[in-house]
Amino acid sequence: MQDLISILDLAKEEVLEIFEKTDALLRGKIRLRLDGKIVSLAFFEPSTRTALSFESAALSMGGRVLGFTSEESISVAKGENLADTVRMLDNYSDCIVIRHKFDGAAKFASEIAQKPVINAGDGKHEHPTQTLIDLYTIKRIFGTPEGLTFGLLGDLRYARTVNSLVRGLKFFRPKKVYLISPPQLRLREEIRNELDYPTEERVDPRDVIGDIDVLYVTRIQKERFPDESEYEKVKESYRVDVRLVEEMRKDSVILHPLPRVTEIDRRIDSYPQAKYFLQASLAVPLRSVLLHEVVGGVEA
Amino acid sequence: MKNGLIVSKIKNGTVIDHIPAGRALAVLRVLGIRGQEGYRIALVMNVESSKMGRKDILKIEERAIEEREAELITLIAPEATINIVKDYEVVEKRKQKVPDKITGLLRCTNPSCITNNDPEAATKFKTLRKSPIELVCEYCETRITEQEVLRQILE
Ligand SMILES: [Zn+2]
Numbered sequence: 001m002q003d004l005i006s007i008l009d010l011a012k013e014e015v016l017e018i019f020e021k022t023d024a025l026l027r028g029k030i031r032l033r034l035d036g037k038i039v040s041l042a043f044f045e046p047s048t049r050t051a052l053s054f055e056s057a058a059l060s061m062g063g064r065v066l067g068f069t070s071e072e073s074i075s076v077a078k079g080e081n082l083a084d085t086v087r088m089l090d091n092y093s094d095c096i097v098i099r100h101k102f103d104g105a106a107k108f109a110s111e112i113a114q115k116p117v118i119n120a121g122d123g124k125h126e127h128p129t130q131t132l133i134d135l136y137t138i139k140r141i142f143g144t145p146e147g148l149t150f151g152l153l154g155d156l157r158y159a160r161t162v163n164s165l166v167r168g169l170k171f172f173r174p175k176k177v178y179l180i181s182p183p184q185l186r187l188r189e190e191i192r193n194e195l196d197y198p199t200e201e202r203v204d205p206r207d208v209i210g211d212i213d214v215l216y217v218t219r220i221q222k223e224r225f226p227d228e229s230e231y232e233k234v235k236e237s238y239r240v241d242v243r244l245v246e247e248m249r250k251d252s253v254i255l256h257p258l259p260r261v262t263e264i265d266r267r268i269d270s271y272p273q274a275k276y277f278l279q280a281s282l283a284v285p286l287r288s289v290l291l292h293e294v295v296g297g298v299e300a
Numbered sequence: 301m302k303n304g305l306i307v308s309k310i311k312n313g314t315v316i317d318h319i320p321a322g323r324a325l326a327v328l329r330v331l332g333i334r335g336q337e338g339y340r341i342a343l344v345m346n347v348e349s350s351k352m353g354r355k356d357i358l359k360i361e362e363r364a365i366e367e368r369e370a371e372l373i374t375l376i377a378p379e380a381t382i383n384i385v386k387d388y389e390v391v392e393k394r395k396q397k398v399p400d401k402i403t404g405l406l407r408c409t410n411p412s413c414i415t416n417n418d419p420e421a422a423t424k425f426k427t428l429r430k431s432p433i434e435l436v437c438e439y440c441e442t443r444i445t446e447q448e449v450l451r452q453i454l455e
Contacts, residue, residue, distance in 0.1 A: 082418055102413065102414040103413050104439025104441075105414045107439050190442075224412070
C-alpha cells in the first residue's frame with residue numbers, strides 16, 4: 001500500500017484484509033512489529049484523540065514517533081510552509097501521518113513525499129482511517145456492514161468523517177442510508193451523486209428512527225463554517241436524547257467519531273445502543289494494522 | 301462566406317472557426333488580445349452555421365496559436381477548429397482536443413482548498429465532461445462548471 005488519502009484508494013479486498021488482521025491482532029493470533037521504523041505525525045490542525053491513537057499504535061509495535069500535534073509547536077508558526085515541513089519529515093521517517101485544516105492538503109503532501117502519506121483528516125474532505133474504524137466496529141457488532149440501514153445524523157456538509165463513510169459504504173451495499181440533517185448541513189450534491197445505493201434526506205430523525213440499524217452522529221464542524229452567523233443558525237439543531245433512543249430498536253447501535261459536544265445526551269452512555277466507546281477502543285488496533293501495512297513491518 | 305457577411309481573407313495568420321455564438325471575445329481574452337497590440341483582427345459573431353446553428357469566427361493576422369493557448373480555447377469552445385494561413389492558403393487545420401488535465405490555468409472556487417492557501421500548490425483539474433466543460437479539482441474535488449471557467453477567463 002502506498003498513500004491513503006481517500007477511503008476509495010483502497011479496494012474492498014484490502015479493507016476486508018485490514019479487518020481480518022485487526023481481528024487476529026485482538027485475539028492475540030499475530031504480533032506486529034515496527035522495530036527500527038519511524039512514524040511522523042504532522043498534525044497541523046490540533047488533535048488529541050487521533051494523534052495519540054496513531055502514536056500508541058506505533059509505540060505498541062516497537063516503532064518510534066516524531067513530529068508535532070499542533071501547529072503552534074513547530075516551525076509552521078515561524079513561517080515554514082507545508083511543503084518544506086513535509087520534505088523534512090520525508091527525510092526523517094518511514095511514513096507521514098498528516099492532519100491539516102485545508103482540503104486536499106494530504107494529497108498535496110503525498111505528491112511531495114517519497115514515503116507513504118496517511119490522511120488523518122484534511123479540511124472537510126476526508127478522514128479514511130476513521131471510516132475504517134467505523135466500518136470495523138459495525139463488522140464486530142453485526143458480523144458484516146453489508147445490507148444494513150444507516151442513519152447519518154448531523155453535519156453532513158462539513159464533516160470529513162461523513163464524506164469518507166458514505167464512500168466507504170459503497171463497498172457494502174447498504175439497504176438504505178438516511179441522510180438526516182438541517183437543510184443547511186445536507187451532504188454536498190457532488191458526493192451524493194456518486195453514491196450507488198439508496199439514500200433519503202430527512203430533517204427529523206424521529207420519522208425513521210425505528211428503521212435504523214446504525215445511527216452515526218457527528219458534531220457540527222464549527223471551525224469549517226464560512227461565518228459565525230451561519231453557525232449560530234444551526235448550532236444545537238439536533239440532539240440524541242433519551243426520548244429518541246427509547247424509540248430505537250434494541251439491536252440497533254449509536255456510533256460517533258468523537259469528540260462530542262452536546263449532540264449526544266450523556267445519559268445515553270449507559271444504554272445498550274451506545275457503542276461509541278467500543279468504537280473509540282478499536283482505533284489503536286485498527287491503526288496498528290494500517291501503519292504496519294503501510295510502513296511494512298515484520299509479522300510474527 | 302455564404303451568409304453574405306463579407307470578411308476578406310487574411311494573408312498570414314490564424315482563423316479560429318466554430319466558436320460557440322457570442323464567445324469570440326472570450327477567445328480573444330484567452331489569447332491576451334485586448335486591441336492595443338496592433339494585430340489586424342476580423343471578428344464575426346452570431347453567423348449561421350450548418351453544424352452549430354450560430355457561431356463566431358475569429359481571424360487574426362500575423363499571430364500563431366500556441367499549444368497551451370489552443371488547449372485553453374477548447375475549454376470555452378470545445379468544437380473550435382484552428383486554421384493556420386500562409387499566403388492566403390490554409391496550410392494546416394487543427395482540431396484541438398479538450399485536455400484530460402488542466403494544470404495551473406484556473407483557480408479552484410473552494411476557498412479552503414490547499415491550492416488557494418499554499419503558494420507551492422498549483423491547481424490541477426481533471427476533465428469530467430468535455431462539452432460543456434466540467435472539471436473537478438484533484439485536491440479538494442470541487443467541481444468547476446463552464447460558467448465558472450468563462451467567468452475566470454473574462455475577469
Ligand atoms: Zn480545490
